Amino acid sequence: MDKAGVRAITIDDIAKKANVSKATVSKVINSYSGINEKTRQAVLKVMREHNYWPNTTARSLSMQRSYLVGLFMASELLDSFFREVIPGIEATLGSQGYDILYFADKRPGNTGVTFGYLEKCRDRRVDGAILLSYIRGDIPEFESLLASDIPAVFIDMTLEGPYTSYVISDNHKSARLAVECLHSLGHREVGYADGTSRSVPAERRFQGFMETVNRLGMHCRPEWIFQDSFDEEYGYHVIENLESMEQQPTAMVAQDNVAVGMIRALWERGKSVPGDLSIVGFDDLEISRHYNLTTVKQQKYEMGVAASELLLNIINHKSNKPIVMDTDLIIRGSCMSIK
Amino acid sequence: MDKAGVRAITIDDIAKKANVSKATVSKVINSYSGINEKTRQAVLKVMREHNYWPNTTARSLSMQRSYLVGLFMASELLDSFFREVIPGIEATLGSQGYDILYFADKRPGNTGVTFGYLEKCRDRRVDGAILLSYIRGDIPEFESLLASDIPAVFIDMTLEGPYTSYVISDNHKSARLAVECLHSLGHREVGYADGTSRSVPAERRFQGFMETVNRLGMHCRPEWIFQDSFDEEYGYHVIENLESMEQQPTAMVAQDNVAVGMIRALWERGKSVPGDLSIVGFDDLEISRHYNLTTVKQQKYEMGVAASELLLNIINHKSNKPIVMDTDLIIRGSCMSIK
DNA sequence: TAAATAAACGAAACCGGTTTCAAAATAGAT
DNA sequence: ATCTATTTTGAAACCGGTTTCGTTTATTTA
Numbered sequence: 001m002d003k004a005g006v007r008a009i010t011i012d013d014i015a016k017k018a019n020v021s022k023a024t025v026s027k028v029i030n031s032y033s034g035i036n037e038k039t040r041q042a043v044l045k046v047m048r049e050h051n052y053w054p055n056t057t058a059r060s061l062s063m064q065r066s067y068l069v070g071l072f073m074a075s076e077l078l079d080s081f082f083r084e085v086i087p088g089i090e091a092t093l094g095s096q097g098y099d100i101l102y103f104a105d106k107r108p109g110n111t112g113v114t115f116g117y118l119e120k121c122r123d124r125r126v127d128g129a130i131l132l133s134y135i136r137g138d139i140p141e142f143e144s145l146l147a148s149d150i151p152a153v154f155i156d157m158t159l160e161g162p163y164t165s166y167v168i169s170d171n172h173k174s175a176r177l178a179v180e181c182l183h184s185l186g187h188r189e190v191g192y193a194d195g196t197s198r199s200v201p202a203e204r205r206f207q208g209f210m211e212t213v214n215r216l217g218m219h220c221r222p223e224w225i226f227q228d229s230f231d232e233e234y235g236y237h238v239i240e241n242l243e244s245m246e247q248q249p250t251a252m253v254a255q256d257n258v259a260v261g262m263i264r265a266l267w268e269r270g271k272s273v274p275g276d277l278s279i280v281g282f283d284d285l286e287i288s289r290h291y292n293l294t295t296v297k298q299q300k301y302e303m304g305v306a307a308s309e310l311l312l313n314i315i316n317h318k319s320n321k322p323i324v325m326d327t328d329l330i331i332r333g334s335c336m337s338i339k
Numbered sequence: 340m341d342k343a344g345v346r347a348i349t350i351d352d353i354a355k356k357a358n359v360s361k362a363t364v365s366k367v368i369n370s371y372s373g374i375n376e377k378t379r380q381a382v383l384k385v386m387r388e389h390n391y392w393p394n395t396t397a398r399s400l401s402m403q404r405s406y407l408v409g410l411f412m413a414s415e416l417l418d419s420f421f422r423e424v425i426p427g428i429e430a431t432l433g434s435q436g437y438d439i440l441y442f443a444d445k446r447p448g449n450t451g452v453t454f455g456y457l458e459k460c461r462d463r464r465v466d467g468a469i470l471l472s473y474i475r476g477d478i479p480e481f482e483s484l485l486a487s488d489i490p491a492v493f494i495d496m497t498l499e500g501p502y503t504s505y506v507i508s509d510n511h512k513s514a515r516l517a518v519e520c521l522h523s524l525g526h527r528e529v530g531y532a533d534g535t536s537r538s539v540p541a542e543r544r545f546q547g548f549m550e551t552v553n554r555l556g557m558h559c560r561p562e563w564i565f566q567d568s569f570d571e572e573y574g575y576h577v578i579e580n581l582e583s584m585e586q587q588p589t590a591m592v593a594q595d596n597v598a599v600g601m602i603r604a605l606w607e608r609g610k611s612v613p614g615d616l617s618i619v620g621f622d623d624l625e626i627s628r629h630y631n632l633t634t635v636k637q638q639k640y641e642m643g644v645a646a647s648e649l650l651l652n653i654i655n656h657k658s659n660k661p662i663v664m665d666t667d668l669i670i671r672g673s674c675m676s677i678k
Numbered sequence: 679t680a681a682a683t684a685a686a687c688g689a690a691a692c693c694g695g696t697t698t699c700a701a702a703a704t705a706g707a708t
Numbered sequence: 709a710t711c712t713a714t715t716t717t718g719a720a721a722c723c724g725g726t727t728t729c730g731t732t733t734a735t736t737t738a
Contacts, residue, residue, distance in 0.1 A: 008461070010694055021718040026696055036716060057405060057464050058694035061396045061723050071441065090441075099463060102410065102429075102441040122347065123395050124438060232629060264629070267606055290571060290603070349724055360688040365726055375686060397724035400693050 009050050018046040029054055060125065069093055069311065070101045070121055070129040080257065080285045081300065082132055085155065088304020089130060096312060101126060121150045128152060128311045135198050151314040153307045156201050158322070165320040167307040171201045171282075174296040174327045175208025178253045178280040181294070181329055183216045186338035187278060189247075191224030193238045193254035193262070194282065202227065202255075205282060209253060224249050226258075235261020239269075250338055251278035256285045256295055263291050263334070278335040292333040299325050348389050357385040368393055399464065408432055408650065409440045409460055409468040419596065419624045420639065421471055424494065427643020428469060435651060440465060460489050467491060467650045474537050490653040492646045495540050497661070504659040506646040510540045510621075513635040513666040514547030517592045517619040520633070520668055522555045525677035526617060528586075530563030532577045532593035532601070533621065541566065541594075544621060548592060563588050565597075574600020578608075589677055590617035595624045595634055602630050602673070617674040631672040638664050 011029075015022040020043060027035050028043040046052075060066045071089065073082055093100060101124060121129055128151035136157065145152060146161035154166040182190055190213065197203040206227065213220050223245060226238050235258040242248055254262060259281040263273050273279055281288055281295030288295050306323045314320045350368075354361040359382060366374050367382040385391075399405045410428065412421055432439060440463060460468055467490035475496065484491060485500035493505040521529055529552065536542040545566065552559050562584060565577050574597040581587055593601060598620040602612050612618055620627055620634030627634050645662045653659045 008694095011696095012694075015718095022695080023697080023718055023720095024716085027717095030696080034716065039716080053458065053462055055400075055464065055694050056462050057396060057399045058723090059696075061394075061400050061725085062694080062696045064723070066396065100441045102439045119392060123392055125394065125396050261629075290600075347724095350726095351724075361725080362688055362690095362727080363686085366687090369726080373686060378686080394724050397693090398726075400695085401724080401726045403693070 008055070009052050011052075011054065014043065014046050014050065014052050017050070018043045064125075066125045066127055067098050068101050068124060068126045069098050069308075070124070070126040071132070072129060072134075073132040080287060081283060081298075084286065084300035085132065085304040085307075088301040088306075089308050090304075092305045092308035093312075098127070118145060118148060118150070126150070128315050130155065130307050130311060131157070133157070133199070135196065136200065151311055153311045153314070155303055155307050156199070158200050160320075160322065163314055163320070165310055165314060165322050167303050167310060167323045167325065168200065169298045169303070169325045169327050171204035171327070172208035172211075174282055174298070175205040175253070176212045177296050177327065177329045178282065179209060179212035179216065179218070181280055181331075181335065182251045182253070182278060183212075183218060185251075185278065185335055187251040188218050188338075189249045189251070190218055190220055191226075191242070191249035191252045192220060193226040193234070193252060193258045195227070195230035195255060195258075197227050220249070221247060224252075226254075229258070230255055231257050232261030232264070234258050235263070236265040238262055239265035243269075249277075251280070251335065253280050254282070256281040256283040256288045256293065259293055259295070259334075260287055260291050263293070273334050274336040280329075280335060284330050289332075294332045294334045295330050296327050297330045298327055347394070348391050350391075350393065353382065353385055353389065353391050356389070357382045403464075405464045405466055406437050407440050407463060407465045408437050408647075409463070409465040410471070411468060411473075412471040419626060420622060420637075423625065423639035424471065424643040424646075427640040427645075428647050429643075431644045431647035432651075437466070457484060457487060457489070465489070467654050469494065469646050469650060470496070472496070472538070474535065475539065490650055492650045492653070494642055494646050495538070497539055499659075499661065502653055502659070504649055504653060504661050506642050506649060506662045506664065507539065508637045508642070508664045508666050510543035510666070511547035513621055513637070514544040514592070515551045516635050516666065516668045517621065518548060518551040518555065518557070520619055520670075520674065521590045521592070521617060522551075522557060524590075524617065524674055526590040527557050527677075528588045528590070529557055529559055530565075530581070530588040530591045531559060532565040532573070532591060532597045534566070534569035534594060534597075536566050540621075559588070560586060563591075565593075568597070569594055570596050571600030571603070573597050574602070575604040577601055578604035582608075588616075590619070590674065592619050593621070595620040595622040595627045595632065598632055598634070598673075599626055599630050602632070612673050613675040619668075619674060623669050628671075633671045633673045634669055635666050636669050637666055 011022045011025050015025045018025065020039060024035065024039065025043055025047075028040050028047075056067070071086075090100065131152060131154045133156045134154065146159065146164055149163055151163045154164070156168055158166050158168060160166065179190065192206065192209055194202045194205055197206055210220070224242070226234070226241070228234060235254070238252075238254070238258065239262050252259075252262065259279050262277075262279060266273055266276060271277070279293065281293045282298075284295045284297035303325055306325065310320070310323055350361045350364050354364045357364065359378060363374065363378065364382055367379050367386075395406070410425075429439060470491060470493045472495045473493065485498065485503055488502055490502045493503070495507055497505050497507060499505065518529065531545065531548055533541045533544055536545055549559070563581070565573070565580070567573060574593070577591075577593070577597065578601050591598075591601065598618050601616075601618060605612055605615060610616070618632065620632045621637075623634045623636035642664055645664065649659070649662055
């Protein structure tokens with residue numbers, strides 16, 4: 001568009017007004033040394049007077065740096081987990097002058113082709129990427145990603161490469177804490193509900209769950225194990241199934257969304273938590289507080305921060321060591337001693 | 340970074356390999372006419388062989404177009420409403436080759452200054468912007484925005500200018516439908532709970548509510564009107580307050596989040612919906628289905644689509660006529676006839 | 679077959695910055 | 709006052725595309 005005929009003002013304009021070369025203006029903009037203080041002030045004054053701000057596109061082209069970070073999320077977009085991680089990413093990258101490119105699915109009009117991860121990154125020349133909650137095997141490009149030179153940090157997926165690293169919670173510990181909590185309340189018969197074990201956190205939690213259950217001499221029948229989905233609906237499904245069984249657990253360990261669904265399903269049946277069933281959750285989502293759910297917290301905001309810092313480190317050729325976040329038990333009211 | 344020494348391949352490389360000029364390659368890329376079919380095929384072949392994709396940054400600089408759209412959201416980021424609108428934006432803009440820039444709060448390292456709306460847009464040379472659910476008076480830059488030449492579309496805020504337009508639901512109708520529904524079930528004493536009336540939708544809904552209540556000869560005591568917040572917590576607050584009143588409504592009209600909070604609060608008190616209170620919601624959020632809430636639906640995904648199309652129209656100098664989306668009643672189980 | 683017309687192509691300028699490096703200006707030393 | 713060392717400065721190349729417009733090549737027409 002012709003922008004109402006008003007051409008944005010450029011570095012050349014500033015140079016002319018200030019009677020210096022554009023090279024000098026550029027150096028002032030970037031706070032380089034070797035510029036006379038008087039000159040610097042004069043240039044700054046002109047810049048201010050004309051409300052000048054450098055064209056990021058031109059700067060990107062020239063510097064081969066976009067100050068853009070791509071944010072890719074597994075399809076169940078904007079779920080409750082992301083919702084708490086993203087602000088940490090935003091705050092950290094934002095304070096370093098980065099903007100976040102939230103990738104849409106298609107590319108330049110033309111053919112409507114769906115482009116993959118790498119193409120998107122290269123195309124926009126992002127300086128790096130953060131990938132949230134992808135599930136192993138869901139993206140065929142992971143290998144080329146590892147071989148590529150685009151800095152990337154995964155959250156909740158353990159993938160490493162020269163320019164690739166990850167942030168993940170200590171999910172094994174989470175499960176241990178959950179089971180130990182129930183054990184200490186006297187529970188011995190305990191079930192489990194979480195998302196697909198192709199998800200790394202769910203896989204690790206399940207390992208931790210089984211190990212701890214065995215170590216403490218507790219029992220978990222195979223039919224008490226549900227591993228399909230992360231949503232509330234699934235919680236209803238879990239309760240329906242449990243209901244129809246002869247033997248039932250006295251307690252369940254379940255991811256928060258699922259746990260909330262379970263609680264609601266029980267309520268609708270006139271039962272209560274923890275009266276009829278004790279539940280310990282995973283994640284400590286925002287909603288869990290409202291349901292008074294005892295749960296093992298993931299430090300979600302902090303994960304966003306950590307992932308961003310890790311990414312910046314990789315971009316700047318510093319450490320790319322993976323980060324494991326601590327977890328801890330948040331005691332609320334969804335568990336009680338066995339009668 | 341040195342990108343592992345691998346320089347990305349450029350249009351010049353392609354031109355050389357294909358024995359043509361970069362101008363010709365450019366024309367092939369952009370599907371211009373006036374290129375011999377044989378030449379075109381040859382160039383395309385080389386492009387494919389080298390897995391070439393044009394540098395968007397360079398293209399943006401040259402074309403004075405970024406194919407970037409800024410997405411700004413009022414701070415209660417990623418709430419349940421946005422969550423359903425955004426996919427519509429994404430799909431529509433994505434299919435047109437646009438990417439979405441999700442704006443973070445700070446700009447180029449330097450001073451850590453917080454930049455405003457306009458600066459962000461200009462700085463990144465976005466082709467346009469979509470602003471979600473901002474509240475009148477919350478952003479001081481609205482006026483300069485109206486005067487500016489950056490195409491912008493508001494969702495849920497009625498602001499118009501030469502390059503500015505908006506998309507909003509027919510909120511007045513929503514309220515009318517809600518009240519009429521309750522009236523037809525015999526309710527005459529009805530309360531109201533919604534967010535601040537500084538929000539345009541909440542304002543319009545309230546007008547519609549009062550008008551319809553009066554028109555149909557129903558009653559709404561002043562103390563039955565709650566207009567502070569859009570969240571579940573507020574629903575608890577509403578129920579607590581109602582509880583303590585001598586006169587109580589037989590039904591409430593309430594925004595979905597608030598309604599859900601009310602339902603939960605009632606459950607916790609051993610009461611039921613609609614047994615003890617009928618409720619009609621606004622919005623039809625995802626969660627409302629799980630609560631079996633009768634509600635007036637906003638076409639959220641479609642609003643995202645409409646806003647995107649409107650924005651593209653403005654960018655391409657076509658119509659900038661505001662769009663009002665229809666709403667309709669979704670009958671579920673949260674209302675019953677008065678006994 | 680020559681001239682007129684149409685189609686295809688490419689040289690060069692441009693978008694708005696950064697960076698290199700030689701030249702100019704200034705300061706310091708003798 | 710002259711010469712050297714140090715700061716400052718700016719011309720020009722570069723980043724990787726797009727676009728204009730004149731030139732070359734191919735096709736028609738006479």
